[in-house]
Amino acid sequence: MGNRTLDVNIEFEQRKAKKLIKSQGLRVLVCAGTGCVANGSLKVIEKFKELGANVSILTDYDKMTIVPTGCHGFCEQGVLVVIPEKKVTYVKVKEKDVEEIFESHIKNNKIVDRLLYVDPKTYQHVENDEKINFYAKQTRTALANCGNINAECIDEAIAVRGYEALANVLAENNPDAVIETIEKSGLRGRGGGGFPTGRKWRFTAANRGGKSYIVCNGDEGDPGAFMDRSVMEGDPHKLLEGMAIAAFAIGADEGYIYVRAEYPLAIKRLRKAIKDAEDRHFLGKNIMGSDFSLDIHIKEGAGAFVCGEETALIASIEGERGMPRPKPPFPANKGLFGRPTLINNVETLANVPVIMLKGAEWFSKMGTETSKGTKTFALTGDVNNTGLIEVPMGTTLREIIFDIGGGMRDGKKFKAVQIGGPSGGCLTEEYLDIPMDYDNLIKAGAMVGSGGLVVMSDKTCIVEVARFFMNFTQHESCGKCVPCREGTKNLLKLLEKIVAGKGEMKDLEELEELAKVVKDGSLCGLGKTAPNPVLSTLKYFKNEYIAHIKDKKCPAGVCTAMKKVVINEDLCKGCTKCARVCPVGAIEGTVKNPHHINQEKCIKCEACLTNCPFRAIVLE
Amino acid sequence: MRVENHSVNTGRLDAIIQEFGGKKSNLIAMLQKVQEIYRYLPEEAMIYIGDKIEGLSPATVFGVATFYAQFSLEPKGKFEIKVCDGTACHVRGSMPVLNAIRAKLDMKEGQLTSKNGLFSLETVSCLGACGLAPVVVINDKVYPQMTSDAITIILDTLIQEDER
Numbered sequence: 001m002g003n004r005t006l007d008v009n010i011e012f013e014q015r016k017a018k019k020l021i022k023s024q025g026l027r028v029l030v031c032a033g034t035g036c037v038a039n040g041s042l043k044v045i046e047k048f049k050e051l052g053a054n055v056s057i058l059t060d061y062d063k064m065t066i067v068p069t070g071c072h073g074f075c076e077q078g079v080l081v082v083i084p085e086k087k088v089t090y091v092k093v094k095e096k097d098v099e100e101i102f103e104s105h106i107k108n109n110k111i112v113d114r115l116l117y118v119d120p121k122t123y124q125h126v127e128n129d130e131k132i133n134f135y136a137k138q139t140r141t142a143l144a145n146c147g148n149i150n151a152e153c154i155d156e157a158i159a160v161r162g163y164e165a166l167a168n169v170l171a172e173n174n175p176d177a178v179i180e181t182i183e184k185s186g187l188r189g190r191g192g193g194g195f196p197t198g199r200k201w202r203f204t205a206a207n208r209g210g211k212s213y214i215v216c217n218g219d220e221g222d223p224g225a226f227m228d229r230s231v232m233e234g235d236p237h238k239l240l241e242g243m244a245i246a247a248f249a250i251g252a253d254e255g256y257i258y259v260r261a262e263y264p265l266a267i268k269r270l271r272k273a274i275k276d277a278e279d280r281h282f283l284g285k286n287i288m289g290s291d292f293s294l295d296i297h298i299k300e301g302a303g304a305f306v307c308g309e310e311t312a313l314i315a316s317i318e319g320e321r322g323m324p325r326p327k328p329p330f331p332a333n334k335g336l337f338g339r340p341t342l343i344n345n346v347e348t349l350a351n352v353p354v355i356m357l358k359g360a361e362w363f364s365k366m367g368t369e370t371s372k373g374t375k376t377f378a379l380t381g382d383v384n385n386t387g388l389i390e391v392p393m394g395t396t397l398r399e400i401i402f403d404i405g406g407g408m409r410d411g412k413k414f415k416a417v418q419i420g421g422p423s424g425g426c427l428t429e430e431y432l433d434i435p436m437d438y439d440n441l442i443k444a445g446a447m448v449g450s451g452g453l454v455v456m457s458d459k460t461c462i463v464e465v466a467r468f469f470m471n472f473t474q475h476e477s478c479g480k481c482v483p484c485r486e487g488t489k490n491l492l493k494l495l496e497k498i499v500a501g502k503g504e505m506k507d508l509e510e511l512e513e514l515a516k517v518v519k520d521g522s523l524c525g526l527g528k529t530a531p532n533p534v535l536s537t538l539k540y541f542k543n544e545y546i547a548h549i550k551d552k553k554c555p556a557g558v559c560t561a562m563k564k565v566v567i568n569e570d571l572c573k574g575c576t577k578c579a580r581v582c583p584v585g586a587i588e589g590t591v592k593n594p595h596h597i598n599q600e601k602c603i604k605c606e607a608c609l610t611n612c613p614f615r616a617i618v619l620e
Numbered sequence: 621m622r623v624e625n626h627s628v629n630t631g632r633l634d635a636i637i638q639e640f641g642g643k644k645s646n647l648i649a650m651l652q653k654v655q656e657i658y659r660y661l662p663e664e665a666m667i668y669i670g671d672k673i674e675g676l677s678p679a680t681v682f683g684v685a686t687f688y689a690q691f692s693l694e695p696k697g698k699f700e701i702k703v704c705d706g707t708a709c710h711v712r713g714s715m716p717v718l719n720a721i722r723a724k725l726d727m728k729e730g731q732l733t734s735k736n737g738l739f740s741l742e743t744v745s746c747l748g749a750c751g752l753a754p755v756v757v758i759n760d761k762v763y764p765q766m767t768s769d770a771i772t773i774i775l776d777t778l779i780q781e782d783e784r
Contacts, residue, residue, distance in 0.1 A: 034747075034748060035749050035751050037762070039764060075749065075750070075751025075752055222746070223705075223707045223708075223710075223745045223746035224707035224708045224746060225746070225748075226746075226748035226750055229748040261652070262746075262747055264760070299649075300652065301648075301688075302648050302651070302688035302689070302691060303688050303690035303744075304689060319644050319645040319646060319647035319684070320647075320680075321683055321684055321687040322687065322688070323687075337645075380707070380750040381708060382711070386708070386750065386751045386753075421707065454707045454708055468705075468707070468710050472745060476745075581772075583720040583723045583772050584723040603720070603722075604716070605717075605720045605768040606768070607720065610767065610769075611769065
């Protein structure tokens with residue numbers, strides 16, 4: 001205990017890194033997250049590099065550097081190109097636009113208006129993040145660097161105070177003080193449960209002395225959530241630093257990051273980050289010259305949602321079937337390979353360095369009474385601005401959907417928002433103004449979960465959504481305990497029956513009863529929360545269930561058993577476009593004569609409907 | 621040794637086992653490597669690994685292989701199609717896209733590989749590209765904002781590409 005001197009002078013490293021960044025000249029940040037890569041960002045980067053090779057033409061800067069960054073969060077507007085020094089954010093940039101940005105803006109300081117973001121409410125062109133509502137209303141801490149630094153370059157992380165907190169912690173050499181700070185900050189687990197992080201650390205630290213492990217849970221399985229992917233891809237060093245601090249606090253010398261196999265880019269960047277950090281002595285043996293050592297390994301998942309549950313995750317790292325086991329014993333006492341193990345989620349660990357840097361008080365000033373700090377949410381569905389956001393706990397759904405999200409897409413009407421994925425629930429309009437935190441959401445019948453927010457309009461069938469989630473959990477149930485294995489199967493059967501138009505009123509009672517049994521009787525979190533989507537939709541949207549059962553109608557026009565795609569003969573001009581786009585050849589007719597859909601062949605994919613120039617095709 | 625006639629290359633399997641230190645905790649990683657080579661897990665490979673590694677049996681290997689969605693016990697197609705059916709994709713219409721693929725390739729629900737062995741089709745729960753929903757991935761290339769006619773065109777191109 002007590003202060004000690006380290007081999008690594010982090011201030012000096014920081015100065016060096018900042019100098020390096022300054023020497024890059026004009027920095028052009030191009031998003032290279034999974035979303036933007038799908039939209040062609042690698043080609044944009046290549047084109048920029050090709051143009052930038054000719055440096056002499058730049059007047060204000062002696063050179064320009066293209067920085068491939070992690071996710072900016074605004075995936076739908078990708079590819080995003082940000083030039084911080086010119087205070088501009090370009091959206092939906094394609095390879096062919098690069099030359100114009102270069103010629104007009106980089107060389108001649110003239111903004112390219114047509115590539116700016118257009119506000120969906122005011123239709124105004126907006127130049128930069130400070131003025132784009134999607135960004136302006138956020139508070140980014142865990143995501144602070146995502147999109148601003150080159151995730152594959154350790155110097156860029158060091159320049160924005162990366163590993164400074166770790167250096168301080170190692171110099172002070174007081175593990176208990178670290179735990180105290182985390183406890184005071186009020187940080188709670190961001191993976192779903194919301195267990196106080198500091199308390200978890202203290203439980204594990206009680207077993208200091210022998211071999212113990214730190215495990216980072218990056219098995220982000222909730223459909224509709226991608227914050228952990230963004231952190232791992234966009235700022236891997238922050239995660240590693242958080243892990244190192246946690247490992248120091250609890251006395252672990254070996255760590256695992258368990259990442260979903262569906263995230264190949266995250267795995268690649270983490271591997272590089274670990275190697276770079278080891279080369280700098282920020283990881284590995286005797287970190288920064290202290291007596292603290294930490295080896296971090298990556299374990300790839302193989303596609304099993306239940307592995308997000310901590311005891312199942314441990315089984316999976318050990319190479320077995322990922323099945324949960326009863327607790328106690330808790331992993332804090334008997335975890336990986338039978339040793340004391342601390343398991344934290346990616347976002348939780350990403351909050352640790354900044355708490356150590358800025359203090360517990362700074363962190364706990366944000367948020368509500370019981371939920372401190374900020375939370376990331378993956379905002380998707382029928383809103384104008386979809387993407388990854390981070391807001392203080394206690395922000396209302398209305399602010400998120402209508403300010404940050406820019407309101408409903410295509411003028412659709414808001415119906416519900418699904419929070420927390422397959423363990424969460426659907427909330428209606430009346431809940432839009434409650435401050436969102438762990439406890440308020442539980443009270444309302446939903447949960448923060450991993451933070452997926454899927455906005456639904458009147459074109460979304462709630463019963464079908466409940467069926468969708470039940471199909472997911474039924475599929476992912478590991479089969480160890482009976483209530484979950486058999487219960488989810490039967491819940492799904494009942495929902496399928498209703499969606500197929502064959503439901504009876506007594507099915508609703510059975511649904512509710514069975515849901516409660518599964519909730520009370522299951523072994524792990526998967527089964528305990530699996531009925532939530534059913535229970536919350538039954539609570540708020542019973543009418544819609546009844547419409548499916550009694551009237552045999554799907555009010556949203558989604559359920560295929562109850563819908564029919566037909567051509568209005570009066571409007572059809574016989575242009576044959578529908579017949580050409582139909583993937584199953586179900587549309588018959590000759591040129592300039594009204595066409596007809598063969599209902600037996602039709603798969604209700606609606607390709608004809610979206611392509612008809614005369615709006616002659618309708619859902620019945 | 622129970623199996624004498626291997627259609628799999630045991631030398632390659634030995635190399636994989638060695639790469640992961642022959643440790644049973646690395647079983648999942650080894651199976652991932654095997655699948656990378658054969659595009660599925662051949663029965664002989666599972667038996668071989670189960671016999672070879674201490675503390676494992678072919679039954680345990682089979683148990684692990686069937687537990688995780690990533691592993692396939694039958695050969696996959698040359699083009700592996702993954703239709704994302706996560707919440708965001710589902711809400712934005714991944715099912716019509718899936719139906720269009722099935723119709724185009726003449727595949728039934730639950731069928732993994734098309735008759736000619738060119739395509740395999742599966743749904744995945746979330747690829748984390750929710751902002752681009754609905755998403756289809758074919759051999760690791762992500763196709764954003766899919767519709768039923770857009771995917772039909774993509775499949776046509778792939779079929780042509782293969783014929784050439």
